[in-house]
Amino acid sequence: MQVCLDIQAAIAQRAGVGRYTQMLIECLPEGAADADRLRLFYFDFRKRGQPFDAPSPRVEFKAVEKVPGRLVQQLWKWADWPPFDLFSGPADLFHFPNFIIPPLPRGKAVVTIHDMSFHRFPQFTESRNLSYLSKAIGHTARRADAIITDSHFSANEISACLGVEKSRVHAIHLGISPSLQAPPPETLADLRRRHKLDKPYLLTVGTIEPRKNLPLLLDLFENFRDFDGDLVIAGMPGWKCASFFERLKTSPAASRIRYLDFLPEPDLPALYAAAEAFVFPSFYEGFGFPPLEAMACGTPVISSRGGSLPEVLGEAASFPLTWDIEEWRGAVRQVLSDSSLRQTLIERGLRQAARYRWSETARQTWQVYRQVAG
DSSP states (O other): OEEEEEOHHHHHOSSTHHHHHHHHHHHGGGGOOTTOEEEEEEEOTTOOOOOSOOSSTTEEEEEEOSSOHHHHHHHHHHHOOSOTHHHHOOOSEEEEOSSOOOOOSSSEEEEEOOOOHHHHOGGGSOHHHHHHHHHHHHHHHHHOSEEEESSHHHHHHHHHHHOOOGGGEEEOOOOOOTTOSOOOHHHHHHHHHHHTOOSOEEEEESOBSGGGOHHHHHHHHHTOTTOOSEEEEEOOBOSSOHHHHHHHHHOTTGGGEEEEEOOOGGGHHHHHHTOSEEEEOOSOOSSOHHHHHHHHTTOOEEEOOOTTHHHHHTTSSBOOSSOOHHHHHHHHHHHHHOHHHHHHHHHHHHHHHTTOOHHHHHHHHHHHHHHHHO
């Protein structure tokens, strides 16, 4: 079987869909049969050449340099033309890991729709992206021979919101890297030194966007008298985040709040492991990487019940039942002060995180490919 995977997101994005696509590139070859071939297609906008080493002899890269890829993507959005396989070449099956199937008159198509946050919380979505997704997602759902999503919660959302038969929606949990584990003390000390993290700290990680509900975290921390440490926020600026950064500057606790922007992946294990607790008040997640990664590094997690989080985190997190700020303060206070609860959450978190491996994500993805291809 010849599979063509659109890897544009892995080149353009460092987190989220980009990371998912990158891990498919690395792990799909492991599950390929002798007769399977995997083509990785992308537009080389900046003429940088092959972006990754080929992970297997069964993998080939197909780059388009001479055609202005950004123009083609705009034509796909607004004119539904030209056909994708004009650039990628023919394949038995095409996989589009970033929500939308571009024009594709021939061939089987699998799409990954990670969540329905843009539908459930349109006020939190970047306006141009909302307009495009709202316009194109229905056609994608009808065109897809199969839809992959990140959780059973999201599978039910897709079926309910888009009217898709449940038999065409496949929940495949994502994985976390084996490198996400508590590093040795000298690595923790090096991270603290480089980022001037001299005090104990509470941590949250994720793109700065309204859906992450970070104002609740500021409310929690500004009047939290039971913790003489810092709040560390790590994540790249996203969309609709200007008001948050303004609030950050004027916060009465500004001197104790550290914003680290995007941290490279090698720094994340130490950042997680050095934290006293990980706090994640997100309104809605289709999967939820950061709290699971924190668990893998031995850090207790306080999380909302937004979207898929109860499914993914299981009984390994402390879940405030409401959005009441005092309830959140109480949950954080208890995790910091109750050594028995703290140890229980750490042990449960390590077991829970160990369940999620990219090799299993890839194996189940091949199962969908083979089912679609017949």
